Every structure is written in C-alpha cells, then in structure tokens.
Amino acid sequence: MVRKASVAAAVTFIAFLIVVIIIADRGEGGKWWAFIEHIPYGDKVGHLGLIGTLSLLCNLAFHPCQPKWLPRWITLVTLILLVILSGEEIAQAFLPHRTCDLFDWLADLAGLAAGQTTARWIRGRLFT
Secondary structure, eight states, X not given: OHHHHHHHHHHHHHHHHHHHHHHHHTXXXXXXXXXGGGSTTHHHHHHHHHHHHHHHHHHHHSOOOOOTTSOTTSOHHHHHHHHHXXXXXXXXXXXXXXXXXXXXXXXXXXXXXXXXXXXXXXXXHHOO
8 A cells, every 4th residue: 555655656746747847848937936036046956856856756666676786875766767867957958948057967966865865764764
C-alpha cells in the first residue's frame, strides 16, 4: 500500500512538473508565477524546491537498485533525473522564451542531492 501511494505521488508530481515546463516553454510563466520575481533568488529557490521534491518522491517510489558501476553516493534514480534535467536545461538555450542558466542547473543539482539524501534517511527510518 505504501509503495502504491509513493509511486502515485511521484507520477502525479512528474505530471505537474511537465505542465510547469510546458507553460514556461510557451512563455506563459509570468501569468502563473510572476510573484517569484519579487523574492530574492526566487527562481533558484523554486528550482531547489521543485527538483528536491521530485528527487525525494522518485527515490522513495522507485526501487533503489544500485548497479556496481555506479558510485554509492548517487542512486540510479538520481542519475536518470540528472540526465533528464541536464538535457532540459540545455534545451532551454534553443527556446525563445527560456534561458539556459548554469545557476538554475546548480540549484537543480542541490535539489537532487537534498531529495536523495532525505529519501535515504526516510527509507532507513521507516522501511528497515
């Protein structure tokens, strides 16, 4: 039951993020989250929070298999998210309403690390 709920939460959040990305790619983000501009580093905090939540939910929901070739400090789920998010950030360089920003990517990395670390802590406390 817990597994189904965690997978449902992760899939729902992924769908939400896809909608957010589509809105941003179409240049309509200002209608939805213009308030972010009034918060110091609001964009970076948004990246950290959204990607941290994504990493947390996905690392809890999907089996934490650890291939031998992968260092222990990163899960396969986090590696997959890293590749996807890096591609998405690079793709922004080719979209008229988006900007490819190194600091957005670094905020994504911090979110991935925070989410994975929190998921490992929760897994160790609740599921063992």
